[in-house]
Amino acid sequence: MNQKLYMVSLGPGDVKLLTLKALHAFKECDAICVPTKSEDNSFNKSISYKIVSSALEMLHARKPIVPVYSPMRFRHEDWVDEADVILDTLKRYNKVCFVTLGDAAIYSSIYYLLDIIKEKDANIYKNCEVIAGITSFSAASAEAKKALCLxxxxxxxxxxxxxxxxxxxxxxxxxxxxxxxxxxxxxxxxxxxxxxxxxxxxxxxxxxxxxxxxxxxxxxxxxx
Ligand SMILES: C[S@@+](CC[C@H](N)C(=O)[O-])C[C@H]1O[C@@H](n2cnc3c(N)ncnc32)[C@H](O)[C@@H]1O
Structure with a gap:
């Protein structure tokens, strides 16, 4: 069984700022793990959930959405719990996406999670693909029509x-x-x-x- 984990950057909030690679990952995957700050695992306040839902609508696709409680307390044990939800989802589904706002390289939890995933399951880490996205500040620069560096x-x-x-x-x-x-x-x-x-x-x-x-x-x- 060839398991695959996609760490998908969602861009800064507008579904039209998703990359084609991100859309492709949503099309390919069997389930999408979406972080939520709500303890009851609801997505009422989740921008990520809104983007993922719009993307699935655009693709005319339905995929199981798995909530990942992400309290943003910067505690190792929270990241272990989050990584465990992703690994558990990969036991039930072959190809899984985990999503993050903006670009994964900028202040995102995904590299904390990947460090833990690497230790717990080296094979899944090897088969993981990080998909780059548009950062909030690239989008802000475009909105303001002002260059970030010249x-x-x-x-x-x-x-x-x-x-x-x-x-x-x-x-x-x-x-x-x-x-x-x-x-x-x-x-x-x-x-x-x-x-x-x-x-x-x-x-x-x-x-x-x-x-x-x-x-x-x-x-x-x-x-x-
Ligand atoms: C945890 S960081 C995530 C950054 C994100 N990975 C990126 O590439 O922009 C969250 C911070 O990014 C900025 N940010 C992200 N999305 C934004 C948006 N849609 N509008 C304004 N600021 C945003 C804010 O400063 C916010 O506090």
């Missing part, structure tokens, strides 16, 4: 109420072909070249010399 500007995203020491992820873009990458510093670097093109390459380190303009580097925040 020319030599940089973009800073800050947590308003940090609970502990603030660490930073750095993204380096717009390199020059042939440039040396020594000045970019050291850390948990990944290099992404020509993503989604025929010769796409992802290197889990910093390449020494830039070969293509379509290259970006991420120095991920140091996490224990």
């Amino acid at each position: 020319g030599d500007e940089e973009l800073i995203i800050k947590p308003i109420n940090p609970r502990s020491e603030v660490k930073a992820t750095q993204i380096f873009m717009r390199p020059k072909i042939g440039m040396d990458t020594e000045n970019l510093g050291e850390g948990d670097f990944y290099t992404f070249e020509n993503m989604y093109l025929e010769d796409a390459k992802i290197t889990p380190s910093k390449i020494a010399k830039v070969k293509k303009y379509m290259t970006l580097f991420i120095n991920f925040a140091k996490r224990s």
